[in-house]
Each structure stands twice: as structure tokens, then as C-alpha cells.
Amino acid sequence: MVDFATLPIPVVPYTPACRPGIGLAMTSLSELRRRHCSDVPTTPHRLAFHQVTLVGAGTGEITIDSTRYPCRAGSLLWIRPNQVIQFAPGPDMDARMVMFTETFPLRLRAHMGMLDDVLRPSHWQLHDDQLATFERVLDMLQEEFERPDQGLGEDILKHLLAVTLLHIDQICRSQGRGLARQESPSHENGELFLRFRRELEHSYRTTRLVEDYAAALNCTPRTLSRACHSVVGTSAKDVIDARVALEAKRLLVHTDLPVGTIARQLGFTEVTNFGKFFARRVNMTPGAFRRGADAGD
Template sequence: MVDFASLPIPVIAYTPVCRPGLGIALTTVRELHAKAPPELLTRPHRLDFHQIVLFTEKSGSYGVDSTRFPCDPGTLLWTRPDQVVQAYPAAGADGDVIMFTEAFPLQMGPRMGLLDDVLRPSHWVLTEQELAAFQRVLSLLQEEFRRPDRGFGEELLKHLLAVVLLHVDQVCRHRHPDGEDGAPSGEAGELFMRFRRELDRSYGSTRLVEDYADALNCSPRALARACRAFAGTSTKDLIDARVALEARRLLVHTDLPISAIARQLGFSEVTNFGKFFTRRVDMTPGAFRREAKARSQP
């Protein structure tokens, strides 16, 4: 399995803004573009922190794990640690930016327990109502961030960030209403998080639902209920989505032959990998590699 941390893709470290030692920083897209070298932002790079951006001015587009998203005003983008990202900024681009470390947020329920889950959506175009609600919460967070700390500033920022994250989760659930409306039980939530961790470890060796259920000491039916409740889809679909994500990353960000990628992802025959990838992505691995690398040019 490829360790993406070892690839020649630069990593942007978290740097506190204004308040050293704090695990959260607020800034704007314009300020980031003024501080960071343009050649860094427009080439593939990774962040070692979370970054949520609400675009307010025409901002071009943004690539996350080889998928390119338009970022017009009212667009919300969440980039997670170690995702491969690339910016395509437009003239006059601007937006509000929240950056925070993985350790900073409050501990919340199981539904929010996988903040760094790369299978969760990264891009939303907010409705007028969603945008107004998100901006109200964001303005409180910005106001508290600018206020001098009188002893409880960090706790206030953690609670306000929790409200922001819950708003994002609410938007996500409105876009994917197949899951349960109420919060699933704690036992189901714990099972889902264990499954996602096991999936990150084992996607290259098995794609069988039964193997994951055995590893988690549960029945396939119990695992299916947890996946449907938290992700709104089947266990098999989540497994295949994780394999397809890794395949896209390897095709775009390495020069490995397609046959080698197939073997790394557990396919005994490259033809089977080709059929799987075409079914998930609607194009062959070779065509995807050529198209993605052409799109990645600034």
C-alpha cells in the first residue's frame, strides 16, 4: 500500500494566526493567497489540518482528491487532513476560512466522530436559508476569535466551532436523506466508526462485507444497519467507494503502472480492476489518468 505521506506532494503545516498556541485560526481566502506562494496553491498539496471555506466572491475552482469543484459565492468546501488538494483561484477570489487541528474540536456524538472521514462529502452549494444560518454562526465564531482572551476564550471557540460543524453536518444530511432522521444509537455509532477504521486498514486486501463483519465480531446485518444509519448507503458501497478513492489517488498522483495499482488494491487480474473502476467512475483507469492530469494543469 502506498503511504501518501511519502509522496513528493508538499504538506502545508498548521500555523496559528494572531493567537499562537491556539488550535483554530480564522482568515480569508484573499489573505491566504497573499501569504502563500501561488505556485504552491496551484500545484497538488496536502494540509495537516482541517480547512472549511465559505466562498463569498467569484473564486474559480478547487480540486480535492482529483475531483474538481466550482467555488462560486455560497459554496462551502471542507478539506480534511492529508487529502490531495489543488487550487484554481480566479481574480478577486475571496471567502471566509476556518482552519483547525484534529485535536481542537470538542468530543461530540458518533455521527461527528469521524471528522477526517475522506468518504464524507467535501463540497456543498448552500441554499439562501442555509447560507444565512451558517453566516450567523460563523460571525459569532469570528467575533470571539478577534476578542482578547480573558480566560475562557479557547472553550468558547471550541463550542462555537462545534455549532459550525453541526451546521455542516445538518447540510450534509439534508443532501443525503436516506439515513435515519434521528441520531442512531451509541452502539451503532461505535460499530460504524470501528468499521471505517477497519476499512482504512483493509480495503487493499478484501472487499467482502463478510470479512469486515468477522473482523468487527458482528453480523453483516448489524453492520448494514449501522452503515445505512450513518452514511445512508450499504456496506458494500462504502467499501467500493474507499477502494475507488484510493485508485483515483494512485492514478493521478503516482506513475505506478495500472497493473501495479490493481495488485495493491487486491485485484488478482488487471481486467477485473478495469471493470470495477469503470463501473464506479464511468471511465477506464487509463482514460481517467489522462483526463485528470490534463485538468490538473493550472
Template sequence: MVKSGQRDVIDIAYDNPDRLHTGIEVLTFDALKQRLKGSVARRPSRLDFHQVMLVRGGEGTAMVDFVTHPCARGTLLHLRPGQVQRLPSGPNGHLADLDAILLLFTADFPPPLPATHEVLDGLGGPVARHLPPDEFDAFNRAVTEMDTEYRALRDEQTSDAAAPADTNAELTRALLRQLLGALLIRMARLAHPTGHPALATPGTEIYLAFRRELEHSFATTRSVEDYAARLGCSPRTLTRACLAATGRSAKQLTDARVALQAQRLLAHTDLPVATIGRTLGFTEATNFGKFFARETGRPPGDFRHTQR
């Protein structure tokens, strides 16, 4: 991983330290702790790759985009590129003592299957789940097998053998891709924590297209009518698709995305509140303040002070 700092959040780009020329790294939480310096580990970080972590033991608390997530045996965390996290910590503020396996991978590494695409591109999907015992056992077997194969790949890469070892390494990379694909399909089968299924809901394609368009345009429009016109559907159809997928309307999802960006800018930059409001399409600072307070329950200044 390569770190490049901006005020107090660290941007981390994918860079496999094992030099395996592959788009995935499998490691334990202990290995990650040993890699990071204490001052870095306690700061928020923003990844440009996916991070899936299965907690097998221990306790801690992670924070992703200002939402805390208790971590214990059975917790499954999935961070998507662009989300800001604080690694799981204990009561003393230091990194937690967790028995956990992490999968760090680029968006183009998993096999291009519809189910994996929807999990990876499912903007707004759950960050954290707590798996029931049967599901935990299945996921634990899956990540353990991936850990074993990744270690084998690392060993093959450092061996002195010639062509046969290269062939084995390619086969192991291919196997890791398929194992990751199977894991993501398992994630796709899990019910959404709100009770809404992750896949195969009416209007799934419309919903995902809306979330992609929202990511590009949330700073310029909060109009459901605008998004519906861009997608070639009616506002009612768009809202039905969003309700079926998440239980929230298109307007609620739009406002939540704008509020999240406002929180990120308030917490991680020194931009004046009025400038942040203009950046997000508010011509008047008072209107931005009212919007932010309605969405988060506190004024922008109070939120920034708390985060600092």
C-alpha cells in the same frame, strides 16, 4: 502551513503562522491567496488538518478527490485530513475571487462532544453543501464571530501587557473552541445532500466504526464479511447501517474507497498501474483494470493521462 512536496501533490501540515500556540487559524480566502505562491496555489494539496470554508460572495470551482464543486454565495466546504484538493479557481485557471472565511484547525482542537466527533470523523460525509438563506445567515454570523475573536487573540498575543493579557488570551482560546464546537453542531444538524440525515440514524455507531476500519484495511480486504466479523455484527446488519447513513451498501462504500485510493495513486505518483493494483490487493493487473473501469467509467491508463 508547512509544505513538503511529492511528485505533483503538496502535503501541508498544520502550522499557525501567527504563532498563537492554538489549534485553529481563521483567515479570509484573499489572505490565503496572498500567502501562497502562484505555482503552489495551482497544484493539488493534501492537508493533515480540517478546513471549513464558507463562501459569502464570488464564484469559482473547487476540486476535492477528483470531484468538482461549484462555489458561490452559500457554499460550505469541509475538507478532512488526507483529502486532496485544488483550491477554487476561476475560468482563467487562477485562484477565484471569493469572499470567503476559512477555518483551519487540528482534529483535537474542537471540544470532545459526540456531535462534533461524528462530523469530524464522519468519513464519507459531504464535502460540499449549498446552504439555504436562513442557514447561510446563521453560519455567516458564526464564522464572523470566530474571525473577530481570532483577531482579538492575535492582538492580545502581540500586546505588551503581562499576566492579564495572558489570562485574556487563554479565555479567548477557550471561547474559540466552544464557538467551533457550536459551528460543527450546526453542521451536524444539516441534512445530508442525499437526503440521509448526518446523525442519529439507526446503526450510526456501526457505520462510523466500519468507516474507521475501512480506512485501515481497504488495501487488504474488500470483503463485507471480513469487516462485519471485525465489528462483531452480521453482514446484513453492517449493510443496513451503511444504507441508513449514506444510501449505499457496505460493498459499494468499500469499492468506492479502494477506487479513490487508486485514483490518488494514478494521479499523484509514477507507480506502474500493475504495482498500484498489487498495492490495493489485486493479484492480477487485468482484474484491477476491470475493477477500476467499473467504478470510474474509464481504464486506469486513460484516467492517469487525463489527470496529467
């Protein structure tokens, strides 16, 4: 059994040059280039921390878990720990970057926990009003980050980061991608969804049945699906299948395992069933997806 997290893909640790004693740092792409070009890896790698990036100028592209996104002024990216990324910034690109550890953010309402979920969107293109508002939020965070700490600096940064993440939540809802375009879910639905996602990380290789997850969470399948619809606007089955498809794509791109072996590792007893599942989720066969990834290297 190959655990994706153990694959030999370089992991960039959290080693901020400024204020290393706290779990948040801010920099820019131009600053990274000035300090040392190796600080901007362009080969596939993972981060051991979260990174929110707002492109301010220039163009380029980034690949996050096998999906390519064009980058230009107004592109907003959220890279989560252990996502495989490959950054290809153009020489004219500049961007603001907020890096923070998994334990630094304040605990917000339960549904906010899904924002750092690898199944959620990682890229948004902001329109003028969204961009202006988000830049003002980053300005406040930057000003506090650069201010000498007088005793409450870390607490203020935690709250300003919470404001930043809440604005991303609003962007998700306004663009209708990955979050339900409705009232915020109830506390009960939010907590159940987070418990479901934790259980899914442990069990997606062994079961894709909503009934099994509902039993593990001591609720009915209908209750679980209602929570998923409330939080992410889709069914529990769709969330399960999305997680299995993500792992399949990672293994197809970053290992040389035969398709049949990948199918068995993800709980499929027949490789043909895996092929049908993958084609339904990704709109191409596993072999075609792997060849396409190789051709793009």
C-alpha cells in the same frame, strides 16, 4: 507497496499567524493574499489540518481528490487532512477560512465523527437561508477568535466550532448527500460505523469482503450494514468499494505506477477485475481516468 500518504506531494503544516497556541485559526483569502501570495498554493498539495471555507464573492474552482468543484458565492468546502487539493481562485474571489487541527474539536455524538471522513462530501452550494444562518455562526466564531482571551477563550472556541460542524451536519442532511435523511443514528450504530472506518483504513488493500470486516468487529454482516445505512445511508459494501476506488484514483493521478501494479497493491489478483471494478465505480476505465487527469493539468 506505495502508501499514498508517503507520496512526494507537499504538505502544508498548521502554522497560524494569529493565536498560534491553540488549534483553531480564522483568516480570509484576501488576508492571505495581502500577507504573502505563497500562502495560497495553487499547485497540488495536502493540508496537515482541517479547513472549512465559505466563498463570499467571486468565482474559481477547487479540485479535491481528483473531483473538480466550481466555487462561487455560497460555496462551502471542507478539506480534510491528506486530501490532495488544487485551488484555482479567480482574482475576484474572497472567502472565509476556518482552520483547525484534528485534535481541537470537542467529541460529539458518534455519528458526527463521520463528517471528517474523506469519503464524505467536501462541497455544498448553500441556498440563501442556509448561507445567512451559516454566516451568523461564523460571525460568532470570528468574534470570539478576535476577542482577547480572558481564561475561557479556548473552551468557547471549541464549543463554537462544534456548533459550526453541527450546522454542516444539518446541511448534509437537508441536501441528502452522504448522510441518511432520517433521525440521527443510535449511539451503538454510530460507534460501530466509526470502528468500521478505522478497520477499513487498515485493511482495504487486503479485503473487500463485508464478512471479513464484520468478523474483525465481532458483529454480523447484517449488523454492520445496518449501522452503515443508519449513518451514511448506504451499505457496508458500498463504503468499502468507495474507499478502494478513492485510493485507486489517487494512485492513478499522482503516481506513474502501471495499472497492473496498482491493481495488485489494492488486492486484485487480475487486472481485468480491477478494470471492471473501477469502471463500475467511476464510469470510465483506469486508463481513461489517468489520461483525463493528465489533460486537466
